[in-house]
Amino acid sequence: MEMAYYPGCTLKTNAKLFEESAMKAFSLIGIEMKELDKWYCCGTVYSLAKDNLMYRLASIRNLIRAQEEGFDKLITLCSVCYNTLSQANIMARNDKEAMEKINSFMDEEPDYEGSVDVLHPLQILKEKMWEIKERVKKPLNRKYAAYYGCLLLRPAEVSVDDYENPGIMEELIEALGGEAVNFPLKNECCGSYNVVANREAVIEANYRIVTNARKNGADAIVTSCPLCYFNLKDMQKEVKKAYSSFIELPVHYFTELMVEAFGVK
Amino acid sequence: MMKMVRIYIMGKEYKVPEGLTIMKAMEYAGYRFIRGAGCRAGFCGACATVYRKEGDYKLYTDLACQTTVEDGMYLVQLPFAPANKAVYDIKKIKPDDKTLVNFYPEIARCVSCNTCTKACPQELEVMDYIQSALRGDVKKTAELSFDCIQCGLCALRCPAEIAHYHVAQLARRLYGRYFMPRALHLEKRLKELEKGKFDKEMERIKKMKLEDLKKMYNSRDIEPEESEETRESD
Numbered sequence: 001m002e003m004a005y006y007p008g009c010t011l012k013t014n015a016k017l018f019e020e021s022a023m024k025a026f027s028l029i030g031i032e033m034k035e036l037d038k039w040y041c042c043g044t045v046y047s048l049a050k051d052n053l054m055y056r057l058a059s060i061r062n063l064i065r066a067q068e069e070g071f072d073k074l075i076t077l078c079s080v081c082y083n084t085l086s087q088a089n090i091m092a093r094n095d096k097e098a099m100e101k102i103n104s105f106m107d108e109e110p111d112y113e114g115s116v117d118v119l120h121p122l123q124i125l126k127e128k129m130w131e132i133k134e135r136v137k138k139p140l141n142r143k144y145a146a147y148y149g150c151l152l153l154r155p156a157e158v159s160v161d162d163y164e165n166p167g168i169m170e171e172l173i174e175a176l177g178g179e180a181v182n183f184p185l186k187n188e189c190c191g192s193y194n195v196v197a198n199r200e201a202v203i204e205a206n207y208r209i210v211t212n213a214r215k216n217g218a219d220a221i222v223t224s225c226p227l228c229y230f231n232l233k234d235m236q237k238e239v240k241k242a243y244s245s246f247i248e249l250p251v252h253y254f255t256e257l258m259v260e261a262f263g264v265k
Numbered sequence: 266m267m268k269m270v271r272i273y274i275m276g277k278e279y280k281v282p283e284g285l286t287i288m289k290a291m292e293y294a295g296y297r298f299i300r301g302a303g304c305r306a307g308f309c310g311a312c313a314t315v316y317r318k319e320g321d322y323k324l325y326t327d328l329a330c331q332t333t334v335e336d337g338m339y340l341v342q343l344p345f346a347p348a349n350k351a352v353y354d355i356k357k358i359k360p361d362d363k364t365l366v367n368f369y370p371e372i373a374r375c376v377s378c379n380t381c382t383k384a385c386p387q388e389l390e391v392m393d394y395i396q397s398a399l400r401g402d403v404k405k406t407a408e409l410s411f412d413c414i415q416c417g418l419c420a421l422r423c424p425a426e427i428a429h430y431h432v433a434q435l436a437r438r439l440y441g442r443y444f445m446p447r448a449l450h451l452e453k454r455l456k457e458l459e460k461g462k463f464d465k466e467m468e469r470i471k472k473m474k475l476e477d478l479k480k481m482y483n484s485r486d487i488e489p490e491e492s493e494e495t496r497e498s499d
Contacts, residue, residue: 009400013362040377040396054424058377108379 003119004071005033006062008081009041015078015226018253022077022121025258029131031124033075036065044080045193046087053102059088060102064109066116075119077255079151079225086118086158120152120160122168122224122254132175137263139177144257145213145221146170146180148187149228163187169222169254176261185212190231199238202231206239210249220250222257229253270336287314287329287340301344307331310414313343313386313421326384326418346417348428351435360439362401369432372399374425381419381429387412391419391429398432406433407440 011019026033040058047055062085066074076082092099093114103111125132146169153163161168166187170180188209191202209232213221223229233251240246268283272290279294288302303311312329319337329342351368358364366372372395381391394409410433419429457463470478 012400012402038393040392041373041375041399043376054376054378057379058375061377061379106379108383 001030001124002032002034004066004069004074004116005035006039006042006066006074006076006081006085007035008039008076008078010078010080010226014230015253018077018226018229018255021253021255021259024264025255025262026121028135028262028264029125029128031075031121031128034069034071036062036069036074038065042081042084044084046084053098053105056088056091056098056102057106059085060092060099060112061106061109063089063092063116063118064106064112067113068110072115073117073119075121075124077121077224079120079149080227082118082120082160083151083158087155089114089116089118090157120224122152122160122172125172126161126168129171129175132172132258136175136177136261138261140173140257140261141177142219143179143181143217144173145183145216145218146173146186146254147183147190147209147213147221147223147228147232149223149225150187150189150192151225153187169224172254173222173257176257178257178261181213181216181218183213183216183218185209190225190228192227192231195227195231195235199235200242202235203239203242206232206235207243207246210236210239211246214247214249218249220252222252222254224254270334270338272334272337273339275341276339281334283334285334287316287327287332287334287338288312290334291329291340291342301342302330305330308414310416311344313346313416313418314340315343315418316340326386326422328386328416331386343418343421346420348417348420348431350428350431353435355438355442358439360403360443362403364439365398365401365403365406365432365436368435369398369428371425371427372432375399375427376425378424380422380424381427384418384422386416386418387414389413394433394436395427395429398436403436403439404444406436407444410434410437 007019023033039062042062043055043058063074074085076085092112099112148166148169153159153161153166156163160166173180185208189205190209191205194201210221221232223232229251236248240248269280270283272279272281274291274294274296281290281293285293288298288305292298301312303309307328307330314327314329314332316325317323317339318325318335353368375392375395377392377396379392381395382389382393385391389412390409394406397405397409413430413433415430415434417430420427423429473481
């Protein structure tokens, strides 16, 4: 199953590990990701100003690239890119007036027909759990807290799973021979972009989330978002300074777990 | 009889002979360039020009020395593009994936509108190289911008106020310094120069008569495209 792959800027810089592990793991279960020949920053945040169409251009242009290369499915690993592209796609399919304007503005491009589905790999893995189980060579044998954050779940129209109580990542952890612990803060916000302007908010969120995961018996946290990964993992040093009782916990991308359980180097 | 076309220079109508370049047409109309003209061969990027055509909503950008006038053109020259250039010592900075965005943080404001690409008289994929710069790909930025002549039209059209050509120049300098193989023949030649290998010859040439110099120039050996010496040894 070959699909268009949209990396996003972070996957080429801070989150190379995420891309590398995904490429390795997915090819073993028959998902081939073909990187788009050309792609552009998704815009990072889906602007809630409905009439500012300038902020839709990047997403729609990416979808046109996928359409042009003949793909009807586009997958992206980063939760932020997934959210932005998905919401733009919904707009493209429903808001004719906006699309008329966007298509006429981008008069150097073919019109976007709305023919590309934006998918997150977790949605595809859900249908491949038996293949995943068969592939496992080294069962994980550890306890994990599956952390979803916000962008994979909200708004409801783009949610990769039940937006109140998702379970795909837990299912994946179990399929890989690990144990998914009960984790009430799995969809709590990590603080997101506050890491730039209001670090204290992220430090506080990190303390709550990581401590909650540990108290529920987790040996590590699993995530799918490079920003959550940064806020939950890299910020732990600063959390430790702010809360002397804080105990650190490893954080992994779900694809790292797959690579480990599949026994790939 | 010579066919004439109507053009408008800063709003004023002139009749000029068909087939002239915009630059020649303006000179025909009586303008004299003291800025905004250079090589007149499409290489130096000094003669950025903006025009519209009657009955066409598009705003066109080009080089005045490379574009032929058409009937009903509304023209203006842009002799200079104000754009801030970052100050750096190329020997001290590192070519990592944050270098370009650190020196030019405004590239993160790009919304992929593609206006820069449409404005480029060199037909470069300007937006694509800014996007490459944003994701830290110095090599791609350098490659995609290789033919940039720094006319500045991209920077003047950009709604995100990016100075694309300066970003690209930094990328190419980083690429040249940190990624390209060293030109060994250049180092060798520099050493020869420092040792005065050509001093005597230069003194002789300086004393030559102009006629003899011209003769010598016209009968000189032209270097082959690529000799063994210019290739990087493995």
